[in-house]
Amino acid sequence: xxxxxxxxxxxxxxxxxxxxxxxxxxxxxxxxxxxxxxxxxxxxxxxxxxxxxxxxxxxxxxxxxxxxxxxxxxxxxxxxxxxxxxxxxxxxxxxxxxxxxxxxxxxxxxxxxxxxxxxxxxxxxxxxxxxxxxxxxxxxxxxxxxxxxxx
Amino acid sequence: xxxxxxxxxxxxxxxxxxxxxxxxxxxxxxxxxxxxxxxxxxxxxxxxxxxxxxxxxxxxxxxxxxxxxxxxxxxxxxxxxxxxxxxxxxxxxxxxxxxxxxxxxxxxxxxxxxxxxxxxxxxxxxxxxxxxxxxxxxxxxxxxxxxxxxxxxxxxxxxxxxxxxxxxxxxxxxxxxxxxxxxxxxxxxxxxxxxxxxxxxxxxxxxxxxxxxxxxxxxxxxxxxxxxxxxxxxxxxxxxxxxxxxxxxxxxxxxxxxxxxxxxxxxxxxxxxxxxxxxxxxxxxxxxxxxxxxxxxxxxxxxxxxxxxxxxxxxxxxxxxxxxxxxxxxxxxxxxxxxxxxxxxxxxxxxxxxxxxxxxxxxxxxxxxxxxxxxxxx
Numbered sequence: 091x092x093x094x095x096x097x098x099x100x101x102x103x104x105x106x107x108x109x110x111x112x113x114x115x116x117x118x119x120x121x122x123x124x125x126x127x128x129x130x131x132x133x134x135x136x137x138x139x140x141x142x143x144x145x146x147x148x149x150x151x152x153x154x155x156x157x158x159x160x161x162x163x164x165x166x167x168x169x170x171x172x173x174x175x176x177x178x179x180x181x182x183x184x185x186x187x188x189x190x191x192x193x194x195x196x197x198x199x200x201x202x203x204x205x206x207x208x209x210x211x212x213x214x215x216x217x218x219x220x221x222x223x224x225x226x227x228x229x230x231x232x233x234x235x236x237x238x239x240x241x
Numbered sequence: 242x243x244x245x246x247x248x249x250x251x252x253x254x255x256x257x258x259x260x261x262x263x264x265x266x267x268x269x270x271x272x273x274x275x276x277x278x279x280x281x282x283x284x285x286x287x288x289x290x291x292x293x294x295x296x297x298x299x300x301x302x303x304x305x306x307x308x309x310x311x312x313x314x315x316x317x318x319x320x321x322x323x324x325x326x327x328x329x330x331x332x333x334x335x336x337x338x339x340x341x342x343x344x345x346x347x348x349x350x351x352x353x354x355x356x357x358x359x360x361x362x363x364x365x366x367x368x369x370x371x372x373x374x375x376x377x378x379x380x381x382x383x384x385x386x387x388x389x390x391x392x393x394x395x396x397x398x399x400x401x402x403x404x405x406x407x408x409x410x411x412x413x414x415x416x417x418x419x420x421x422x423x424x425x426x427x428x429x430x431x432x433x434x435x436x437x438x439x440x441x442x443x444x445x446x447x448x449x450x451x452x453x454x455x456x457x458x459x460x461x462x463x464x465x466x467x468x469x470x471x472x473x474x475x476x477x478x479x480x481x482x483x484x485x486x487x488x489x490x491x492x493x494x495x496x497x498x499x500x501x502x503x504x505x506x507x508x509x510x511x512x513x514x515x516x517x518x519x520x521x522x523x524x525x526x527x528x529x530x531x532x533x534x535x536x537x538x539x540x541x542x543x544x545x546x547x548x549x550x551x552x553x554x555x556x557x558x559x560x561x562x563x564x565x566x567x568x569x570x571x572x573x574x575x576x577x578x579x580x581x582x583x584x585x586x587x588x589x590x591x592x593x594x595x596x597x598x599x600x601x602x603x604x605x606x607x608x609x610x611x612x613x614x615x616x617x618x619x
Contacts, residue, residue, distance in 0.1 A: 120519055123520045125519055125520060190518065196505055197505050198503075199587060
């Protein structure tokens, strides 16, 4: 069963921007209230690589759409969409959990940063899988569009 | 056999040359012969007569002899024996004893070698021969038992080694009372404790020990079970354990209360969670010192660190010394609570004293429960 590509893309975009915005909001408030003390740069250094590459990719594809440089693919397989959506949601939840569970794990800035650094062990591979699933929607489409433009 | 008292000097037996065997007729001569025989078996030890004196116990629980008490009263040497009977311990009573020196010119008070005594019981006569070991720590006892009741029991000899019972009179160490820094370091807050909280209206005279007891009772009601006493001029200081508090002065629930670091959340509470998630999660600590003295005092400019305040608990005395406790709590005395509050900006940072505190001393005492506890005491 196929789903409209534009709708799928919008849903994924909304998911990532809302999720990324939520994570940013939490860390911004934490930074303002000096939650990380003098380790705020470490906290941001951990957070941004977790979602910024994906957001940048999504934003660039949307830019291509606006400029009309990408060819329109009308539909996408339903399973592929929901797989990408579920993986994205799970990934963003795991990233959020790493921040939201801090009060139960430690009480010091060093402890929080330590938790974040440890989470890289599982977030790195997870991010790779999520990125691959999203590529079906964004990278693949972009390359296909480029091929069509090149003919 | 005689146990008649004679001057000790006249009782010197010559033990160096006689090699007769033992007989069991306990005449004075027989005693001497037996003593000679016993002494020849081992190398002689010349001790002062006073070395025999004392309470000696037999460590062997199965032996007939339980203990011996040897006394010298002027020229009179006595031995009291406690022996094991069938069901209990029996006292053979006090009998006069004979001391023996190494030769006939010996001065027994300086060189006694052996002591003998005879205990006459309804069914037996027991000759007791005593000698000391080389280090004067053990008393060797030989008991020659002769049955006199015609029961047909065979006379026998029993030997044992007794140990001196050391009187455990431990010398009381000199009373060293730690001094609280004086004048006290600058506190975050202070509060005067009303006399009416400390002295019952019905009591005419009160001592510092009683004041201390009331303070301790109030502290224990509020969970401060560990405290420490110090001396201050004409009085005492009572320091509490370092505790962790909330911003409003309320003591944190245990075990976080007594922790010297801010712990992660143990129980979920939305307020605490949001505070811990977004803020620096500062730690607040408090030590309360009650100063009871007749001397008016100010506070010094010295700043106290959390570590120093924490050490007040272990450096002081566990109880108020009698020399201070016996002082009368006169009208000149006051009781002041000094509150030392420390804030750790964020966990892992060094706590710094808050001078002044955002709360008054009375707020601290009220929130800790101490004010109501003192107020409610009869």
